[in-house]
Amino acid sequence: MLIAAEASGDMLGAGLMVELRKQAPDIAFTFVGVGGARMAEQGVQSPFDIAQLSILGMLEGLKALPRVNARVRDTAALAAAEKPDAVVLIDSWGFTLRAAHAIRKIMPKVPLIKYVGPQVWATRPGRAKTLAKAVDLLLALHPMDAPYFEREGLKTVVVGNPALNVDFSKADPDAFRRKIGIEPDAPLLMVLPGSRPGEIKRLLPTFVETLLALSKSRPDLTLVMPVAETVRNLVVPAVKDLPLRLHLIENEDDKYSAMQAATLALACSGTVSTELALAGCPMIIAYRVEPLTWWIFKNIATIKYVTLFNITADKEIAPEFIQPACTPDNLLKAINERLDDKAVRDQQIAEQFKALDLMGRGQRPPAEKAARAVLDFLQIP
Numbered sequence: 001m002l003i004a005a006e007a008s009g010d011m012l013g014a015g016l017m018v019e020l021r022k023q024a025p026d027i028a029f030t031f032v033g034v035g036g037a038r039m040a041e042q043g044v045q046s047p048f049d050i051a052q053l054s055i056l057g058m059l060e061g062l063k064a065l066p067r068v069n070a071r072v073r074d075t076a077a078l079a080a081a082e083k084p085d086a087v088v089l090i091d092s093w094g095f096t097l098r099a100a101h102a103i104r105k106i107m108p109k110v111p112l113i114k115y116v117g118p119q120v121w122a123t124r125p126g127r128a129k130t131l132a133k134a135v136d137l138l139l140a141l142h143p144m145d146a147p148y149f150e151r152e153g154l155k156t157v158v159v160g161n162p163a164l165n166v167d168f169s170k171a172d173p174d175a176f177r178r179k180i181g182i183e184p185d186a187p188l189l190m191v192l193p194g195s196r197p198g199e200i201k202r203l204l205p206t207f208v209e210t211l212l213a214l215s216k217s218r219p220d221l222t223l224v225m226p227v228a229e230t231v232r233n234l235v236v237p238a239v240k241d242l243p244l245r246l247h248l249i250e251n252e253d254d255k256y257s258a259m260q261a262a263t264l265a266l267a268c269s270g271t272v273s274t275e276l277a278l279a280g281c282p283m284i285i286a287y288r289v290e291p292l293t294w295w296i297f298k299n300i301a302t303i304k305y306v307t308l309f310n311i312t313a314d315k316e317i318a319p320e321f322i323q324p325a326c327t328p329d330n331l332l333k334a335i336n337e338r339l340d341d342k343a344v345r346d347q348q349i350a351e352q353f354k355a356l357d358l359m360g361r362g363q364r365p366p367a368e369k370a371a372r373a374v375l376d377f378l379q380i381p
Contacts (some may be wrong), residue, residue: 019371173261
């Protein structure tokens with residue numbers, strides 16, 4: 001049984017299923033659980049739409065708690081009905097921890113495997129002890145994860161960050177530029193407002209205001225915006241009638257081609273920042289949460305930055321405009337500075353690549369290592 005509550009976890013779950021079948025071809029795997037479109041392609045029929053669990057922030061989580069608890073009960077009921085031999089809980093700390101407790105209560109002996117742990121090196125290290133009591137194995141993304149959880153007695157295998165192994169083999173930036181009708185050297189800004197409803201609601205209005213101001217001084221600037229399926233109903237109505245040279249992207253190949261084709265990106269903080277860096281795209285990072293969530297974060301965080309390669313390098317390689325700094329004026333200034341100065345963009349790309357190397361770029365795919373760790377843990381040859 002695999003349980004994923006967000007689009008990123010859905011991709012991890014699908015990749016894990018593919019690798020399990022590949023590495024143990026003599027085993028007749030049956031997969032059940034909770035997931036999205038990618039896991040459905042691999043045979044998982046989710047009992048509910050995971051879009052309703054796409055929640056970010058402490059205050060938002062409290063508001064959504066009745067809904068989350070109802071979905072936890074649905075998940076536990078599925079486990080009770082299907083009686084899986086093992087359960088993999090993917091990312092989504094609040095939901096998967098509750099699901100782990102609920103499943104443990106009805107199936108005390110089933111192995112529970114957590115795929116992606118909470119970032120205890122950034123905030124709330126006490127979560128390491130909480131997770132160690134809840135699950136039997138952790139598949140961690142970052143080397144700095146392991147010591148925190150191993151100190152609490154939780155077996156931990158570092159599998160690497162899947163964002164470092166994005167497959168750009170089908171990306172064709174030149175063909176993408178031809179497809180949207182722009183010259184090879186024409187400026188192209190990629191805009192990524194997020195994949196969670198809360199991110200869209202808090203960031204998209206600021207992004208739109210920034211882009212409208214930008215279009216007045218740069219009427220020939222072309223914009224591309226990937227649209228995650230989880231937020232399509234929010235994004236498309238908000239941007240389709242704007243007086244902008246805007247192209248919406250709704251498939252993965254075009255998204256990766258656009259990343260390589262773009263002159264610059266304006267991006268919501270998250271995994272996409274690592275993908276953009278791998279594509280050689282300089283970027284500006286923006287983020288905003290509920291005020292109470294921000295106040296709590298500021299009082300418990302132990303990190304200076306929110307972007308993973310900035311954290312790794314201990315340097316603001318990509319400029320971050322978080323919470324009060326996330327304003328159209330600030331974003332506009334940073335965008336114009338980079339669109340006007342190729343040297344600034346090139347320097348940022350070079351520093352992004354150095355940070356990616358520190359993060360483990362070029363190692364074996366995480367899904368491959370994760371599947372091997374699961375098979376070893378379950379003693380499946």
